[in-house]
Amino acid sequence: MVNDQSFEKAIELIAKSANVLITTHTRPDGDACGCMAALGEALTALGKEVKLLLVSPLPQWYGFLFDEKVPVLGEDVGVEQLIAGQWGEYDLIVIVDTNSYSQLPKFEQYLKQADKAVLVIDHHVTADGLGDVELVDSGAAAAGLILLDFFKYADWPMTERIAEALFVAIGSDTGWFQFGNTDGRVLRAGSELIDAGAKPAEIYNKLYQSFSYPRFKLMVAMLNTLELHFDGRYATQYLLQRDFQQTGAAYQDTENLINECHRIGTVEVSALFVELADGRIRCSLRSRYDIDVSRIAAKFGGGGHKKAAGTYLPGPMETAKRLIFQEIAMRLGKNG
Ligand SMILES: [Mn+2]
Incomplete structure (x- = not known):
């Protein structure tokens, strides 16, 4: 207080x-x-x-x-x-x-x-x-x-x-x-x-309950990129510039979309990678249990809360995904 x-x-x-x-x-x-x-x-x-x-x-x-x-x-x-x-x-x-x-x-x-x-x-x-x-x-x-x-x-x-x-x-x-x-x-x-x-x-x-049709299509595009790692404990999704062009959605339409994959029972931690117009990657992180994602975000200059955080990463997409994968691998390993 x-x-x-x-x-x-x-x-x-x-x-x-x-x-x-x-x-x-x-x-x-x-x-x-x-x-x-x-x-x-x-x-x-x-x-x-x-x-x-x-x-x-x-x-x-x-x-x-x-x-x-x-x-x-x-x-x-x-x-x-x-x-x-x-x-x-x-x-x-x-x-x-x-x-x-x-x-x-x-x-x-x-x-x-x-x-x-x-x-x-x-x-x-x-x-x-x-x-x-x-x-x-x-x-x-x-x-x-x-x-x-x-x-x-x-x-x-x-x-x-x-x-x-x-x-x-x-x-x-x-x-x-x-x-x-x-x-x-x-x-x-x-x-x-x-x-x-x-x-x-x-x-x-x-x-x-006010999605525009382009935003809904953007969500569908994102869901189609879903990958599960570590026995389903880590979920990743991404969006490329091309997805925004094809759906007509805007960058701000990505808000909250990351949470969808937490409907999968095994998912403990998730990342959504969004390619920006300048080539950088915006990474949002969510955690359900013990992993403190604000620490992962802080490593790359970002911040947030224990269970919801974000940061910017260098592109291309594969590089950004690999950087976070290494962090998650360390933590999921440690927590058993
Ligand atoms: Mn707040």
Whole structure:
């Protein structure tokens, strides 16, 4: 849990700020988007001038959280513009759901030269200490849980919109209450948010039953690459640039697809390799039991959680697959 002293400092920081810029990690997920939306809503209600900024495109299924399109750095606004103050001057930067430079491509440049107060709200173990004030709790299943505690501490009104956004944050980081991080705190928060107006069935539909046909075809292409190793304990899948071209799906459509292979009973750990336009390979890792995939990701400059992590690897695909295979072989060997 975050201590009261940190909450007090965050409240002070917000109280003396008028223009607030809120951002989150690249490949924004439900926790990232939900926290941005909830905090944006709350700070606007407090009379702050709030701007939201993403560092990579928003998956379309999170669009309902925002009243208007959230600008993307490098697409809607250039980092030079941001640095030059042509896209607004801010006295407070809030970063949600990450505390790492590597998760903030391009924004990192702005952050390093900007002489602004920074507030971080995060639950990752990997941390660069980006904040002047940090609300960090690595025991929280989602950054949304920290935000909920903060809102309650600050006694800010919990509107239906905020409850919905925080429910998205918590629901998605727990795999809709299926992952091992689903604890009493998660379910208590869930019930509070439902009481405040969040509608779980409606949210589930918007998040998980809203595939576009291209995204579904991308999933089929991915499933066709499934390989099992070590008696079915390690599953790999991959997607090439050509799969995106053939299906018409976008890179952000890969979110959560890795989890499909964990329906196979033997699978303990899995990797999804995605070839990027620049030739690098994005590798997502999931673990069901003891293997700490954040350690594997960290070896290659990535990060995350024990059971869900990611990193970038050099291409081509076979090289990337081999690098991770060696790590998995070591660990599965050790664990018997
Ligand atoms: Mn998160």
